[in-house]
Amino acid sequence: MIAVSERIAIPEHELIERAIRSSGPGGQNVNKVSTAIELRFFIWGSSALPDEVKQRLAKKRDQRITEAGEIIIQAQRFRSQEQNREDARARLAALVRTALEPPKPRVATKPTRSSQRKRLETKRLHGTLKQDRSKRHLSDE
Template identity: 55%
Template sequence: MLEISPTLAIPDDELVERFVRSSGPGGQNVNKVATAVELRFDIAQSPSLPEPVRTRLLARRDRRLTDEGVLVINAQRFRTQERNREDAKERLAAFVAAGLVAPKPRIATRPSRGSKERRLGAKRERGTIKRGRTGRDWD
């Protein structure tokens, strides 16, 4: 069971782990042992995610998300398979935790009268400066 928050946990049977050869450090061991982990989590079909969280996670523009809504995390930072598994699960937990927080809605505001006047005054001054540069003979 992967604990995300006190109210949300992902069961292990929803996570698919595949072990592949790592391209990172390890010497000759790299060629023999599959230490890198490819962790897959199907966000679109997961029964353990609440609907608003699922929607927020699928709406994110993340290159690790496939078109079918499967999150693929590759972990190969460490030399051992176990440490890479932990790293992949930590990164998955961080990704899902980011979807738990609803974004604050933007409140539409209008510029004040004074700020409009200051802006237009600055534009007028700039135009005057530029207008003063033309029409002169600079021999």
């Protein structure tokens, strides 16, 4: 069981763990032992998460979340399988924790007087520049 918060915990049966061969340094150990862990968690199939948390998680723009709503975490930071397993679970819990709080609503603001003035001045200058171009073009003919 992965404790995400005091109210939410992900049960073991909702996780799919697979030991895979790790890449990178490690000598012969890398070629012989599958120390990396691939952790899969299906968002929509979880009974532990409330619906609004599931929706926020699925909407997140994170490369670890597939379009089908599956979170795939690969942990290969350590040389031992057990440490990588703990790392993958901690990273899953951290990812789910980010979706627990609803996002702060955006407050629409008005442009400042200064920015409005600058925009209109730039617009006027651009218009006169274009006008000047057309006058020169007509007089050349």
